[in-house]
Amino acid sequence: xxxxxxxxxxxxxxxxxxxxxxxxxxxxxxxxxxxxxxxxxxxxxxxxxxxxxxxxxxxxxxxxxxxxxxxxxxxxxxxxxxxxxxxxxxxxxxxxxxxxxxxxxxxxxxxxxxxxxxxxxxxxxxxxxxxxxxxxxxxxxxxxxxxxxxxxxxxxxxxxxxxxxxxxxxxxxxxxxxxxxxxxxxxxxxxxxxxxxxxxxxxxxxxxxxxxxxxxxxxxxxx
Numbered sequence: 001x002x003x004x005x006x007x008x009x010x011x012x013x014x015x016x017x018x019x020x021x022x023x024x025x026x027x028x029x030x031x032x033x034x035x036x037x038x039x040x041x042x043x044x045x046x047x048x049x050x051x052x053x054x055x056x057x058x059x060x061x062x063x064x065x066x067x068x069x070x071x072x073x074x075x076x077x078x079x080x081x082x083x084x085x086x087x088x089x090x091x092x093x094x095x096x097x098x099x100x101x102x103x104x105x106x107x108x109x110x111x112x113x114x115x116x117x118x119x120x121x122x123x124x125x126x127x128x129x130x131x132x133x134x135x136x137x138x139x140x141x142x143x144x145x146x147x148x149x150x151x152x153x154x155x156x157x158x159x160x161x162x163x164x165x166x167x168x169x170x171x172x173x174x175x176x177x178x179x180x181x182x183x184x185x186x187x188x189x190x191x192x193x194x195x196x197x198x199x200x201x202x203x204x205x206x207x208x209x210x211x212x213x214x215x216x217x218x219x220x221x222x223x
Contacts, residue, residue, distance in 0.1 A: 054077035059082045060083050067089070071090075072092070076097065077091055079099045083101060083105075088111070090111070090113070096116045100171065103123050107128070109128065109130075110130050112130075114164040115164040117167045117169075118166075121172075129177065131169070133167040135162060146158060165184035167185050168186045175192075185200065187202075188205030188206070192219075194209060
């Protein structure tokens, strides 16, 4: 298992120094070897799942908690060189996801593609960002009920139509932690979405999005 670099939120849990002296120090090297072998095993298992479900460039890196659920064909998910994924990706039947080169997907990020999501090269997606090209459930409560019963594995009388619309995120963007990009949105190149913002409208290039009401600020006209 090769670890090239780390991130402020990428190390998982924290642990105090274990106690013990004497004999425990003599056997510590054996534990280190076992931990290394087990770590390599876990990484191989992780990559086995991803390689079966996505077309990943050779230099893609995965965090230990990275998860991919692809209900479509393998070629529906394409991830470019030097991209790092630490979050969760789900692609529904008929959906596609294309991620460019040198993209960062932070811890607890969720990407849900029912139609089409594209993320341009050089874009940084902070932890706990949500990118959805669909509404997940119907507005009609009866359809929501049917949908949830289907999720539970129960028989339902009809299929549920989930509204969806493509999402496009440009190159060299930065999506701040806890932000959400909803269906039908296009974000222009080099734009920034501040932490916690919910984006429901298209964002022009070189724009900073701030506030709960999606206020646009032209980055090129700053003093």
